[in-house]
Amino acid sequence: MGKDAEKQAGDFDFPNLSSGYEVHYSFSPRGPSGVVKDTTLAELLQRYADILWEEGNHKYNVKAFIGELDEILLAARFSTFSQDMLDNLIGALRKRRNSNATINRKMAALSKLLRKAYKMGDIYSLPEFKRQKERAGRLRFLEPDEEEALFREIGNRSDLYLKLSIFLVDTGARLGETIALKWNDVHQGRVTFWVTKSGRSRTVPLTARAKQALNALVDRSPGPFASIDQQKYRAVWNDAKTAAGLGDEADIVPHVLRHTCxxxxxRGGIDLRRVQMWLGHQTLEMTMRYAHLASHDLDMCVPVLERHIT
Structure with missing residues (x-):
């Protein structure tokens, strides 16, 4: 899976499973004798994917994750997903040089699928999922000169994609949220995102240039960006990125516009709670990734230290 796919699976709230599960036994009516039949991850995914995940890039990534895990298990059939099976999966992913962040995303998808299967009586019990410790890592965002160069190249290729990029960086919205917008979601200089990863709507005010971008697209229906194909946009993005001299930076994918916002x-002094509301993060912990950028809060420390310099 490429970097773009992993980025799109980014901003993911891992379920709070640190307390584990008690092992409960339940019997399903699926078998003629009331005994649970053996199944595979692929079969469970086929049964519940449309129920658990909406169509879109995230669902595509989930299918790839579960498909990989099923392949590691050699399509093994089971009625109990044991702790050993889970530990072996994590070990195999580490051997494949998956980072802890990537392992967490794959385990989150697996956990959601298995919890549904357990609830529906397809398996007897659940293992205990524990979140892997993730390294902070470098958070990439665009500086103004980088944005100018990149947007210039995007505009040379597509005026519509330029307006989309402007809207993304000035609202901090995810690509899927933006494409799903309808015109009645835009009202009195504000935009409401209803189709969100968290399932919770949010409303943010628009900048002047975001308003201009929307005003230029009023003839498009049912929404300003509804006709955009994500893969075509990414192809233009990658071409423009190379032309702008940023081709060697794997982290500069469309999701970088959300980080940039x-x-x-x-950096402009907005407190993290408001940033959390703006981005639609479910927890403040997710927003804390940007806390190190609030260096202006430490400026008052410099005069105190300088007083002690002889």
Missing amino acids: ASRLV
Whole structure:
């Protein structure tokens, strides 16, 4: 799986499973004698994917995750997903040089699928999922000169994609949220995102250039960006990125515009709670990734230290 796919699976709230599960036994009516039949991860995914995940890039990534895990298990059939099976999966992913962040995303998808299967009586019990410790890592965002160069190249290729990029960086919205917008979601200089990863709507005010981008697209229906194909946009993005001299940076994918919006808010002195609301993060912990950018809060420390310099 490429970097773009992993980025799109980014901003993911891992379920709070640290307390584990008690092992409960339940019997399903699926078998003629009331005994649970053996199944595979692929079969469970086929049965519940449309129920658990909406169509879109995230669902595509989930299918890839579960498909990989099923392949590691050699399509093994089971009625109990044991702790040993889970531990072996994590070990195999580590051997494949998966980072802890990537393992967490794959385990989150597996956990959601297994919890549904357990609830529906397809398996007897659940293992205990524990979140892997993730390294902070470098958070990439665009500086103004990088944005100018990149957007210039995007505009040379597509005026519609330029307006989309402007809207993304000034709202901090995810690509899927933006494409799902309808015109009645835009009202009195504000936009409401209803189709969100968390399932919770949010409303943010629009900048002047975001308003201009929307005003230029009023003849498009049912929404300003509804006709955009994500893969075509990414192809143009990658071509423009190379032309702008940023081709060697794997982290510069469309999702970097969301990081750029957040970084500008924090560096501009906006408190993290408001940034959390703006981005639609479910927890403040997710927003804390940007806390190190609030260096202006430490400026008052310099005079105190300088007084002690002889």
